[in-house]
Every structure is written in structure tokens, then in C-alpha cells.
Amino acid sequence: MADSSAESRHDQPVPHHGPGPDSGLDTYWLHPNFLALTPDQSALESASVTLIPVPYDSTTSYRGGARDGPAGIIAASAQMEDYDPELDLDVAALGIHTLPSLEPHMGGPDRMVQRVRRAVAACMAPGRVVGVLGGEHSLTAGSVEAHLEVFPSMSVLYLDAHADLRDEYQGAQWGHASAARRVHDICPLALAGVRSLSLEERDFIRDNNVPLWPCPPDGDLLPADEILAALSENVYVSVDLDVFDPSLMSAVGTPEPGGLNWRQVTSLLRSVAENRRIVGFDVCELAPSEGPTACTYTAARLVAKLAAYSVALRQSR
Numbered sequence: 001m002a003d004s005s006a007e008s009r010h011d012q013p014v015p016h017h018g019p020g021p022d023s024g025l026d027t028y029w030l031h032p033n034f035l036a037l038t039p040d041q042s043a044l045e046s047a048s049v050t051l052i053p054v055p056y057d058s059t060t061s062y063r064g065g066a067r068d069g070p071a072g073i074i075a076a077s078a079q080m081e082d083y084d085p086e087l088d089l090d091v092a093a094l095g096i097h098t099l100p101s102l103e104p105h106m107g108g109p110d111r112m113v114q115r116v117r118r119a120v121a122a123c124m125a126p127g128r129v130v131g132v133l134g135g136e137h138s139l140t141a142g143s144v145e146a147h148l149e150v151f152p153s154m155s156v157l158y159l160d161a162h163a164d165l166r167d168e169y170q171g172a173q174w175g176h177a178s179a180a181r182r183v184h185d186i187c188p189l190a191l192a193g194v195r196s197l198s199l200e201e202r203d204f205i206r207d208n209n210v211p212l213w214p215c216p217p218d219g220d221l222l223p224a225d226e227i228l229a230a231l232s233e234n235v236y237v238s239v240d241l242d243v244f245d246p247s248l249m250s251a252v253g254t255p256e257p258g259g260l261n262w263r264q265v266t267s268l269l270r271s272v273a274e275n276r277r278i279v280g281f282d283v284c285e286l287a288p289s290e291g292p293t294a295c296t297y298t299a300a301r302l303v304a305k306l307a308a309y310s311v312a313l314r315q316s317r
């Protein structure tokens with residue numbers, strides 16, 4: 001009980017999420033987290049998904065702005081229905097906790113990758129999926145490292161227009177153009193949606209038998225069975241949003257024509273979730289100012305899909 005000297009209303013705890021449920025006002029508050037979930041739905045202790053916003057772009061070589069991706073995704077998600085008709089699922093009921101943004105480390109991408117690794121490692125818990133909201137794609141290496149410590153036999157499904165397999169680019173070994181190479185250094189990797197690569201990368205793929213699926217023509221689905229065969233039981237999914245065709249997703253740093261459509265991407269991710277265990281994911285490279293608002297909303301919807309597939313389809317296996 002407070003003593004009499006603390007009875008001023010200024011000494012009472014300030015509610016962080018608006019008035020409590022007894023006020024009858026709870027639905028009037030837009031909570032600053034993914035899907036604008038209520039405190040009950042977004043509590044860390046009960047969440048099956050934790051999202052880490054990482055507003056970082058430092059090594060992007062063409063168009064910047066991926067640092068604004070996480071805030072854009074979270075803002076757009078507030079407009080999204082929680083109900084997913086494809087899965088007949090209330091996504092809010094999964095419990096999704098959104099952390100505050102991770103502070104960028106300006107000492108270079110290698111330092112930032114290690115910061116991401118530590119942040120992801122600190123958030124991992126049994127049964128909980130950690131998702132990273134990028135930010136540039138170089139962040140993936142840190143998240144993969146953290147997951148690999150818990151799931152040593154994990155493999156990575158890497159969706160990207162670009163192979164990202166250069167050993168270094170513009171002097172950066174840990175930059176966005178080398179993200180898949182850094183993942184390949186530490187764990188098995190399967191690439192899908194790739195349609196832009198250098199000769200050096202083509203040779204690396206051939207010499208190392210890196211499994212790679214280009215974009216199928218005419219909107220055909222990717223060969224899920226073949227891709228599943230290249231993945232171990234525990235799978236980390238990394239999505240560079242430029243894997244989508246620019247007609248759907250132009251708000252990226254390096255758009256590339258001839259990309260995947262929504263059904264091609266979600267159908268593959270659903271197959272992976274149904275047949276393997278998605279243990280973590282990231283969605284990177286959204287630069288909201290480079291495209292229409294629909295792109296930001298689409299990115300948010302993809303995050304919700306990944307959260308739902310990872311948790312709900314795992315539970316139904």
C-alpha cells in the first residue's frame with residue numbers, strides 16, 4: 001500500500017497501453033505494435049511470435065530507405081484484419097509481441113550483424129518464433145547465427161531476386177550483397193526466386209552445388225517438393241521483398257523485373273510450414289518511400305502470413 005505522501009495522482013503508475021479492460025474503452029486505442037494488438041494479445045510471456053524491428057540500412061548500393069521498413073510495416077499492420085480466411089485463423093490469438101526497435105550500430109555492418117545476433121538470441125524461447133523486420137538484408141546473417149546456436153541442423157530458405165553470394169562487395173564482407181554468402185559459410189542454404197547474379201556468383205553456385213530455383217515462367221508455382229528436399233527439418237526463412245515482381249513490390253532498394261507473384265511466394269512458404277518446422281524468419285528491404293503504400297501493406301501481410309504459417313501450421317502437423 002502506498003504511504004500517505006504518495007497519494008497524489010501523479011504518483012500513480014501511468015498505464016502504457018491506455019485504460020484497462022474495465023474502462024470499456026480498450027478498443028479505442030491503437031497499440032504501437034504489429035497488428036495493433038491489445039496488451040493481452042501482445043504480451044511477451046504468452047506470445048508465440050516475437051518481432052524485432054531493425055531500422056538499419058547502411059550498405060545499400062542503389063536506393064536507400066530500408067531503415068523505414070519496420071515502422072512502415074507496423075503502421076500498415078494496424079489496418080489489417082486479424083482474421084486469416086486462408087487458414088480460418090485469428091492471427092491475433094497466436095500472440096505476437098513487438099519489441100522496440102533495435103538501435104543501429106554505425107560501426108559497420110559486421111558490428112550490426114553481431115548486435116542482431118545478440119538481440120535475437122535474447123528473444124529466443126522454446127516454442128516461440130522470432131521474426132526480424134528489416135532493414136537491409138545483411139541483418140539476416142546475425143539472426144541465422146542466433147538460430148543456429150539453438151537449431152544446429154537448421155537450413156535456410158532464402159527468397160531473393162539476387163544471389164547475394166559475393167564474398168565481398170564495395171569493400172563490405174557483411175553487406176547486403178554478401179548476405180547469402182555469409183549464411184552459406186555457416187549453414188545449408190537454398191535460394192529461390194533468383195534472377196540477378198554475377199559471373200562470380202554463378203561459378204560459386206556451380207562449384208559448391210548451391211541449390212537454386214529461378215522464377216518459374218508464367219506464374220507457375222515453384223517446385224515445392226524439390227525445394228523441401230533441399231531443406232532440413234528446421235528451416236529459417238529469409239525474405240528479401242525484391243523476390244516479388246516490381247509490379248507488386250516496387251518499394252525495395254534494388255527492384256528486378258521477372259519476379260514472383262503473391263501466390264507463388266505464399267504457396268511455397270505454406271508448403272515449407274506444412275512439411276518442415278519454420279523456426280524463425282526475417283522480412284527485409286522494404287523501403288516505403290520508393291513505392292506505393294500498397295507495397296508496405298503487402299509486406300505487412302507477408303509478415304502476418306509468416307507468423308501464422310510458422311505457428312498454426314506447425315501445431316496442426
Ligand SMILES: [Mn+2]
Pocket residue numbers: 160161162240242243254
Ligand atoms: Mn535482393
